[in-house]
Amino acid sequence: MGLIVQKxxxxxxxxxxxxxxxxxxxxxxxxxxxxxxxxxSAMGDTTDELIDxxxxxxxxxxxxxxxxxxxxxxxxxxxxxxxAIANLGxxxxxxxxxxxxxxxxxxxxxxxxxxxKATRIREALAEGNVAxxxxxxxxxxxxxxxxxxxxxxxxxxxxxxxAGLDADVCEIYTDVDGVFTAxxxxxxxxxxIDRITYEEMLDMAASGAKVLMLRCVEYxxxxxxxxxxxxxxxxxxxxxxxDEPYEGEGQMEQPIISGVAHDSSEAKVTVVxxxxxxxxAARVFEVVAEAGVNIDxxxxxxxxxxxxxxxxxxxxxxxxxxxxxxALEVAKDALGFASxxxxxxxxxxxxxxxxxxxxxxxxxxxxxxLRDSGINIEMISTSEIRVSVVTRSDQLADxxxxxxxxxxxxxxxxxxxxxxxxxx
Amino acid sequence: MGLIVQKxxxxxxxxxxxxxxxxxxxxxxxxxxxxxxxxxSAMGDTTDELIDxxxxxxxxxxxxxxxxxxxxxxxxxxxxxxxAIANLGxxxxxxxxxxxxxxxxxxxxxxxxxxxKATRIREALAEGNVAxxxxxxxxxxxxxxxxxxxxxxxxxxxxxxxAGLDADVCEIYTDVDGVFTAxxxxxxxxxxIDRITYEEMLDMAASGAKVLMLRCVEYxxxxxxxxxxxxxxxxxxxxxxxDEPYEGEGQMEQPIISGVAHDSSEAKVTVVxxxxxxxxAARVFEVVAEAGVNIDxxxxxxxxxxxxxxxxxxxxxxxxxxxxxxALEVAKDALGFASxxxxxxxxxxxxxxxxxxxxxxxxxxxxxxLRDSGINIEMISTSEIRVSVVTRSDQLADxxxxxxxxxxxxxxxxxxxxxxxxxx
Numbered sequence: 001m002g003l004i005v006q007k008x009x010x011x012x013x014x015x016x017x018x019x020x021x022x023x024x025x026x027x028x029x030x031x032x033x034x035x036x037x038x039x040x041s042a043m044g045d046t047t048d049e050l051i052d053x054x055x056x057x058x059x060x061x062x063x064x065x066x067x068x069x070x071x072x073x074x075x076x077x078x079x080x081x082x083x084a085i086a087n088l089g090x091x092x093x094x095x096x097x098x099x100x101x102x103x104x105x106x107x108x109x110x111x112x113x114x115x116x117k118a119t120r121i122r123e124a125l126a127e128g129n130v131a132x133x134x135x136x137x138x139x140x141x142x143x144x145x146x147x148x149x150x151x152x153x154x155x156x157x158x159x160x161x162x163a164g165l166d167a168d169v170c171e172i173y174t175d176v177d178g179v180f181t182a183x184x185x186x187x188x189x190x191x192x193i194d195r196i197t198y199e200e201m202l203d204m205a206a207s208g209a210k211v212l213m214l215r216c217v218e219y220x221x222x223x224x225x226x227x228x229x230x231x232x233x234x235x236x237x238x239x240x241x242x243d244e245p246y247e248g249e250g251q252m253e254q255p256i257i258s259g260v261a262h263d264s265s266e267a268k269v270t271v272v273x274x275x276x277x278x279x280x281a282a283r284v285f286e287v288v289a290e291a292g293v294n295i296d297x298x299x300x301x302x303x304x305x306x307x308x309x310x311x312x313x314x315x316x317x318x319x320x321x322x323x324x325x326x327a328l329e330v331a332k333d334a335l336g337f338a339s340x341x342x343x344x345x346x347x348x349x350x351x352x353x354x355x356x357x358x359x360x361x362x363x364x365x366x367x368x369x370l371r372d373s374g375i376n377i378e379m380i381s382t383s384e385i386r387v388s389v390v391t392r393s394d395q396l397a398d399x400x401x402x403x404x405x406x407x408x409x410x411x412x413x414x415x416x417x418x419x420x421x422x423x424x
Numbered sequence: 425m426g427l428i429v430q431k432x433x434x435x436x437x438x439x440x441x442x443x444x445x446x447x448x449x450x451x452x453x454x455x456x457x458x459x460x461x462x463x464x465s466a467m468g469d470t471t472d473e474l475i476d477x478x479x480x481x482x483x484x485x486x487x488x489x490x491x492x493x494x495x496x497x498x499x500x501x502x503x504x505x506x507x508a509i510a511n512l513g514x515x516x517x518x519x520x521x522x523x524x525x526x527x528x529x530x531x532x533x534x535x536x537x538x539x540x541k542a543t544r545i546r547e548a549l550a551e552g553n554v555a556x557x558x559x560x561x562x563x564x565x566x567x568x569x570x571x572x573x574x575x576x577x578x579x580x581x582x583x584x585x586x587a588g589l590d591a592d593v594c595e596i597y598t599d600v601d602g603v604f605t606a607x608x609x610x611x612x613x614x615x616x617i618d619r620i621t622y623e624e625m626l627d628m629a630a631s632g633a634k635v636l637m638l639r640c641v642e643y644x645x646x647x648x649x650x651x652x653x654x655x656x657x658x659x660x661x662x663x664x665x666x667d668e669p670y671e672g673e674g675q676m677e678q679p680i681i682s683g684v685a686h687d688s689s690e691a692k693v694t695v696v697x698x699x700x701x702x703x704x705a706a707r708v709f710e711v712v713a714e715a716g717v718n719i720d721x722x723x724x725x726x727x728x729x730x731x732x733x734x735x736x737x738x739x740x741x742x743x744x745x746x747x748x749x750x751a752l753e754v755a756k757d758a759l760g761f762a763s764x765x766x767x768x769x770x771x772x773x774x775x776x777x778x779x780x781x782x783x784x785x786x787x788x789x790x791x792x793x794l795r796d797s798g799i800n801i802e803m804i805s806t807s808e809i810r811v812s813v814v815t816r817s818d819q820l821a822d823x824x825x826x827x828x829x830x831x832x833x834x835x836x837x838x839x840x841x842x843x844x845x846x847x848x
Contacts, residue, residue, distance in 0.1 A: 016480035050500065056440035057504050058511035065510070068518055069503035072496040076474065079493035080481050086489070087482035094492055099568065144523065 001033040002168035003125070007040070007135065007158035011175050012232040013077050014044035022173075022232060023084035030090055030130055037121055037131040037165060039158040040081055042073025063108035067137075067148045071097070074134035082132045092130040095120060097137035097146070101164070102157060104138035104147045111138055111147035113156060113219070116164030125165075133161060152213025159216050163223035170225050172212065173232035178239035179204065179211050181259040181409040186397045189410040193258060195240045200258045200354050201227075203386040207350030208263025217241065256355035256362065257407045262400050263348045264393050266296060267318040268379070269325060273338025276310040283335055284312055284328070291327035293320040297348075297381040297390065309338070313379065315390060318344045346378065347396030350388040351403060363387050369406035375399045425457040426592035427549070431464070431559065431582035435599050436656040437501050438468035446597075446656060447508035454514055454554055461545055461555040461589060463582040464505055466497025487532035491561075491572045495521070498558035506556045516554040519544060521561035521570070525588070526581060528562035528571045535562055535571035537580060537643070540588030549589075557585060576637025583640050587647035594649050596636065597656035602663030603628065603635050605683040605833040610821045613834040617682060619664045624682045624778050625651075627810040631774030632687025641665065680779035680786065681831045686824050687772045688817050690720060691742040692803070693749060697762025700734040707759055708736055708752070715751035717744040721772075721805040721814065733762070737803065739814060742768045770802065771820030774812040775827060787811050793830035799823050 006026065013019050030036045050069050054061040061069075078094040085092035101117030124131040135154025138147050149156055155172055162170035179201070182190040196204070198221035205214040211229060220227050220241065230238025274280050281300060288295060296315040316324055325340055356362040366387055370377060375398060379390035391399050404410060430450065437443050454460045474493050478485040485493075502518040509516035525541030548555040559578025562571050573580055579596055586594035603625070606614040620628070622645035629638040635653060644651050644665065654662025698704050705724060712719060720739045740748055749764055780786040787804075790811055794801060799822060803814035815823050828834060 016477060019481055053440060053500070053504060054507060057443055057508045060511070061507045062510050065503040065506045065516075065518055068499060068520075069507075072499040072503075075492060075496040075499065076477070079489040079496075080477060082489045083478060083485045083493075084481045086486050087484070092489075094489055096492075 003035045003165060004029055004037070004169055004171060005158055005162040005165065005167045006036060006038045006171045006173060007154060008038065008081075008173045008232060009154065009175075010041040010044050010046070010077075012173055013040060013081065016080070019043075019077070019080050020084050020087075023081060023088055025173075025232065026081075026085055026130055027088045027090050035125045037125060037133060037161060037167070038081070039133050039135045039154055039161060040074065040077050041135045041154040042070075043077045043080075046073040046076065064145060067108045067146050070148050071134065071137045071146050074136060078132045078134050082130075085130055085132075090130055091128055092132060093124050094132040094134070095124070096134050097157070098139035098144070100131075100133040100161065102133075102138035102160065103141050104149070106140045106143070106145065106147065108145075108147055110150035111140075113138060113149065113160045114141065116160045118161060118164040121161070121165065133157065152216055155213050155216035156219055159220045159223070159225050159227065162225045163219070167225070169228050170220070171228045171230060172216075173230060174211060175231065175233065176211060177231045177234060177236050178229050179209065179241075179259070182400055182404045183209075183262065186262070186400050187260070187404045187410075190404065191409065191411040193239050194237070195242065196258050197354050198241060198243055199385055200352050201241045203350065203352045203383065204259060204261050207261035207352065207386065207388060208265070208348065209259070209261045212241070255353065256359045257351060257353035257409065259352055260400050260404050260407075260409065261350045261352060262396055263350075264346075264396055265318055266315045266346060266348055267321045267342065267344035268313055268315050268346045268390065269321070269328070270311055270313040270341040270343070271328065271335070271337045272311050272341060273307075273309045274312055275336050276308055280310075280335070281312055284337075285314075287327050287331045287335065288314075288316075288324050291320075291323050293317075293324045293327075297379050297388065299379045315346065315348070315379065345393045346390050347393040347399070348388055348390050349396065349399050349403060350386055351407070352386045354385050356387075357384055365406060366403060369402045370399055373398055373402040375402070427459045427589060428453055428461075428593055428595060429582055429586040429589065429591045430460060430462045430595045430597060431578060432462065432505075432597045432656060433578065433599075434465040434468050434470070434501075436597055437464060437505065440504070443467075443501070443504050444508050444511075447505060447512055449597075449656065450505075450509055450554055451512045451514050459549045461549060461557060461585060461591070462505070463557050463559045463578055463585060464498065464501050465559045465578040466494075467501045467504075470497040470500065488569060491532045491570050494572050495558065495561045495570050498560060502556045502558050506554075509554055509556075514554055515552055516556060517548050518556040518558070519548070520558050521581070522563035522568070524555075524557040524585065526557075526562035526584065527565050528573070530564045530567070530569065530571065532569075532571055534574035535564075537562060537573065537584045538565065540584045542585060542588040545585070545589065557581065576640055579637050579640035580643055583644045583647070583649050583651065586649045587643070591649070593652050594644070595652045595654060596640075597654060598635060599655065599657065600635060601655045601658060601660050602653050603633065603665075603683070606824055606828045607633075607686065610686070610824050611684070611828045611834075614683075614828065615833065615835040617663050618661070619666065619668075620682055621778055622665060622667055623809055624776050625665045627774065627776040627807065628683060628685050631685035631776065631810065631812060632689070632772065633683070633685045636665070679777065680783045681775060681777035681833065683776055684824050684828050684831075684833065685774045685776060686820055687774075688770075688820055689742055690739045690770060690772055690814075691745045691766065691768035692737055692739050692770050692814065693745070693752070694735055694737040694765040694767070695752065695759070695761045696735050696765060697731075697733045698736055699760050700732055704734075704759070705736060708761075709738075711751050711755045711759065712738075712740075712748050715744075715747050717741075717748045717751075721803050721812065723803045739770065739772070739803065769817045770814050771817040771823070772812055772814050773820060773823050773827060774810055775831070776810045778809050780811075781808055789830060790827060793826045794823055797822055797826040799826070
């Protein structure tokens with residue numbers, strides 16, 4: 001018994017039947033004696049349909065109006081969910097981001113939550129209601145304009161509301177059973193992780209694990225909100241994301257490796273024949289940054305002595321590839337490079353685990369496993385609790401399986417699980 | 425040049441193309457130097473689709489949640505319309521009922537407007553924006569909850585906003601050219617009325633003319649807002665509803681008759697064999713009123729001397745027929761009547777005209793026209809500026825044509841017009 005915030009994504013409320021099923025689950029939590037606040041996304045493909053409508057009207061929708069349009073989606077799902085709960089005999093009220101006190105900055109389309117003044121939600125809970133809150137949306141403090149939070153927005157709403165209400169846990173319901181040691185579509189023997197730290201989850205999310213968005217985990221860590229990632233299709237316990245040290249049964253210490261993440265959405269740009277003098281790299285990446293592109297990994301070759309030239313490679317989201325290369329071409333003479341190479345057939349594998357801090361040899365074991373499988377490593381980057389390598393994209397799945405096995409992550413039961421993407 | 429409020433119904437904004445066409449018309453009014461505020465309904469069938477969704481979730485949707493659900497419809501249309509206007513190079517901002525300061529009572533689903541505090545709309549106009557306001561919705565003063573206004577709500581929003589802004593005119597755009605002397609689908613020679621008083625328009629609306637809702641005309645009369653009913657599909661002048669005396673060209677005085685309205689949505693209940701003693705009628709209509717049914721016309725027969733019994737007939741909306749007869753059956757013994765007769769094959773014809781106040785003989789002429797066409801009159805009711813009669817429903821169209829001709833309302837040109845229903 002306590003105060004629970006639950007979040008359901010678009011795929012969990014895609015039609016009337018699934019809304020009724022979610023309502024039943026919420027009512028169970030309420031009848032078990034908990035206070036329950038629920039954050040909900042727009043139904044199924046509603047958001048995409050609304051974007052399509054806007055594009056039919058204008059190629060350049062003003063962002064303020066786009067936010068008003070998109071927030072209609074949660075308005076529909078939240079009121080229907082409140083109705084479905086009321087139909088089961090439990091009082092429920094729905095609230096817009098504004099009514100729930102979700103205050104944001106005024107960056108329409110990608111606003112950040114400044115504060116959650118959840119007075120009305122607290123009152124609704126105190127009166128015994130289930131409170132349904134629209135995910136993905138907020139309101140600016142002074143102009144009272146509607147904003148949306150961008151990708152991963154509803155998860156962030158849920159965590160922020162849990163922080164604002166000082167909830168015991170924030171349950172993120174999705175279409176998988178939790179966070180896995182690898183993507184089960186690639187590694188059928190992947191195991192569900194029972195517990196993971198914020199830091200590890202951040203590195204998993206940043207390395208391509210899609211089950212939780214980075215910003216939501218960041219918010220949870222900053223405010224100490226425990227997240228429970230679980231399936232809306234089963235009653236299983238999921239994955240608990242928290243900062244408490246792991247104390248599993250019969251296990252004396254934290255496992256060294258939490259999981260293997262992969263990401264095939266990146267591309268590699270190589271700037272060929274750059275003068276190998278101080279400041280060159282800085283100028284290259286200034287040009288890329290001015291184009292609004294975030295880069296991930298960077299490798300600079302050793303200079304060939306006789307030419308005084310070198311090559312710089314970096315990875316970036318493939319979606320930003322055209323923008324970055326166009327900016328570099330414009331600056332070609334100023335930067336003095338010979339040519340650009342663009343390669344979107346790369347894959348990135350990341351091994352994440354807080355235990356590797358105190359266990360040397362993790363990188364060596366990783367490289368060995370890849371070598372034994374005949375997989376070439378093109379780039380390497382490491383952090384305190386993560387090692388990432390770039391391979392050919394068509395070798396990525398083999399690489400993930402090899403590393404997963406080498407680090408003893410394979411499930412003995414070989415359980416079958418279903419894995420899919422998450423809603424916003 | 426002045427301040428114009430325009431209102432577009434759901435059929436005028438049913439898809440992206442029609443939204444763009446409406447945007448063009450708005451931009452024309454703005455570029456002509458006017459300040460323009462626009463009230464818009466939900467797109468096409470959106471509202472019905474949302475009601476359908478709610479019914480899939482629960483047979484009894486709580487009215488507060490139903491209002492949140494339905495107001496998603498205007499959110500979509502208003503933001504798309506603002507985008508379409510911006511795409512034509514004119515600044516536009518959309519506002520919810522709450523943002524526009526439409527304050528209502530807390531009767532969810534049929535709220536009444538208490539006040540319009542249009543500060544934000546005034547600011548938006550002063551900054552040169554076109555302001556788009558969601559029709560059909562408002563917000564409660566103290567709890568900040570979303571309400572909807574019920575049938576005819578968007579027209580009422582437009583008139584209330586025009587009153588709150590002290591606008592020069594409220595233009596109601598619809599799919600017909602204005603208010604006609606009769607429904608052109610029945611009377612092809614019906615003429616568009618150039619100007620009509622609030623009182624006449626109220627009687628026309630109450631008698632079945634669907635082009636403007638009663639409550640919107642009532643609001644306009646109370647606040648002195650001139651309404652211009654016109655087509656969103658043509659550039660023609662429509663019908664001006666105002667309290668100014670008519671001064672048409674070459675016309676020395678007001679026409680005696682404005683138009684002929686008809687209504688085939690009513691039914692007739694006859695309470696047979698009621699004791700003809702004082703208080704009987706009162707008790708019958710108390711029972712009907714307690715069932716929440718509004719009645720229209722009443723006729724009581726002369727008592728048959730030998731029995732001391734009489735019959736009472738009244739008309740009511742056919743939709744309320746089952747409720748009224750059920751309530752009367754329950755009270756049968758207390759009221760002491762013999763039996764009930766129910767007839768939903770009646771039609772009502774109403775002749776409306778402020779000029780009939782000073783022109784005796786209008787009723788006689790009406791009855792004569794019906795007699796000459798072989799049409800029997802079953803009930804009669806009159807007000808200062810209206811005469812209504814009940815006929816068989818299958819004779820109603822003939823009756824309307826006969827009366828229209830008898831009072832010289834037929835157009836000499838015999839122009840063809842298209843007539844349809846209006847949105848909410």
